[in-house]
Amino acid sequence: MKYIDEFRNPIHAINILKQIDAIWTKPHMIMEICGGQTHTIMKYGIDQLLAGKVELIHGPGCPVCVTPIESIDNALYIASLPDVIFTSFGDMLRVPGSHNDLLNLRSQGADIRIVYSPLESLQIARKNPDKQVVFFAIGFETTAPGNAMTIFQAKKEGLSNYSVLVSHVLVPPALQYILSAPSNRVQGILAAGHVCTINGWKEYETITQKYHVPIVPTGFEPIDILDGIYKVIKQLESGDSYIDNQYLRSVHKEGNIHAQEIVHQVFDVCDQKWRGLGVIPASGMKIRQEYSDFDAELRFEYKDISSYESSECISSLILQGLKKPSMCAVFAKECTPSHPLGAPMVSGEGVCSAYYKYQRIVGSEKIEVMCDQ
Numbered sequence: 172m173k174y175i176d177e178f179r180n181p182i183h184a185i186n187i188l189k190q191i192d193a194i195w196t197k198p199h200m201i202m203e204i205c206g207g208q209t210h211t212i213m214k215y216g217i218d219q220l221l222a223g224k225v226e227l228i229h230g231p232g233c234p235v236c237v238t239p240i241e242s243i244d245n246a247l248y249i250a251s252l253p254d255v256i257f258t259s260f261g262d263m264l265r266v267p268g269s270h271n272d273l274l275n276l277r278s279q280g281a282d283i284r285i286v287y288s289p290l291e292s293l294q295i296a297r298k299n300p301d302k303q304v305v306f307f308a309i310g311f312e313t314t315a316p317g318n319a320m321t322i323f324q325a326k327k328e329g330l331s332n333y334s335v336l337v338s339h340v341l342v343p344p345a346l347q348y349i350l351s352a353p354s355n356r357v358q359g360i361l362a363a364g365h366v367c368t369i370n371g372w373k374e375y376e377t378i379t380q381k382y383h384v385p386i387v388p389t390g391f392e393p394i395d396i397l398d399g400i401y402k403v404i405k406q407l408e409s410g411d412s413y414i415d416n417q418y419l420r421s422v423h424k425e426g427n428i429h430a431q432e433i434v435h436q437v438f439d440v441c442d443q444k445w446r447g448l449g450v451i452p453a454s455g456m457k458i459r460q461e462y463s464d465f466d467a468e469l470r471f472e473y474k475d476i477s478s479y480e481s482s483e484c485i486s487s488l489i490l491q492g493l494k495k496p497s498m499c500a501v502f503a504k505e506c507t508p509s510h511p512l513g514a515p516m517v518s519g520e521g522v523c524s525a526y527y528k529y530q531r532i533v534g535s536e537k538i539e540v541m542c543d544q
């Protein structure tokens with residue numbers, strides 16, 4: 172299949188590995204930002220192919236994993252109200268809140284529905300005028316345009332029973348947070364190809380200049396990732412730092428202007444809490460005043476919700492690249508995909524679920540049976 176087969180071709184992989192061998196002189200630490208890239212790395216054994224040469228650090232690129240627990244607790248509260256239909260992407264349903272999760276709440280009788288597109292939520296609102304329909308809008312720059320479109324459309328149609336609980340995050344401020352930390356180990360970055368498809372890579376120019384870190388917008392197939400790693404190594408070996416776009420078939424410097432316009436029309440930038448990382452200035456999005464009628468946070472009065480994280484979960488250290496999932500004391504023991512204690516074990520893009528699924532362990536630990544999904 173075009174655009175798939177050639178990006179999974181083992182001959183191409185061998186050639187890129189030879190190119191890396193030809194220039195490599197010392198170990199490098201490279202962070203991939205996207206959870207989809209993390210799963211490709213694990214699935215195709217790219218970390219193992221490059222063992223000893225490159226340490227791949229898994230960044231905060233799983234949207235479900237970085238959604239703060241307060242947002243999940245807010246979602247649980249709204250979803251539990253009578254006459255509410257709560258809609259969400261499927262991954263969010265099993266993410267633990269402080270006391271419950273959406274899947275369990277659904278089994279207790281709440282009307283919580285999985286949607287595959289935010290526009291489905293609008294359709295549910297049109298069909299259920301006597302109910303309040305709330306969509307849980309999470310994710311990076313990638314999902315923001317579609318979510319913004321539903322708010323724009325709801326206003327245009329005068330839909331008074333539709334609102335959105337927003338917990339969007341922006342990648343560049345989080346990158347700056349990681350790169351400026353005293354404990355930072357990241358020397359080069361594979362930027363997420365889909366985020367760059369929307370926003371382009373202009374924003375990364377200041378980051379690469381300020382922190383002297385190579386940044387390579389990279390796709391999601393194994394050859395994309397090997398090629399992205401090669402492009403980063405080339406710069407690290409020569410002492411350069413600039414943007415080198417690997418994902419040419421999708422990413423352009425300016426990004427998708429139409430998508431950016433609808434996002435800018437509906438959302439404003441705000442400070443945002445990231446699960447595991449804390450509040451990062453100007454790293455989130457909130458609904459603009461003109462669309463505030465569709466803001467679920469304003470429509471529903473919250474009681475005092477006190478949130479707390481599992482004390483065993485070290486996802487904050489993992490999301491900063493300071494620990495690996497297998498260093499967590501409860502990894503593959505008390506915490507498994509069927510019994511997750513933290514979001515990175517739930518999501519299809521979560522790094523803990525990737526380590527579990529593809530059986531990555533560090534040191535001498537042994538995990539007997541891990542495949543329960």
Ligand code: SF4
Nearest residue numbers: 484485499506513523
């Ligand atoms: S293994 Fe589970 S508890 Fe440990 S960091 Fe990952 S999600 Fe958190």
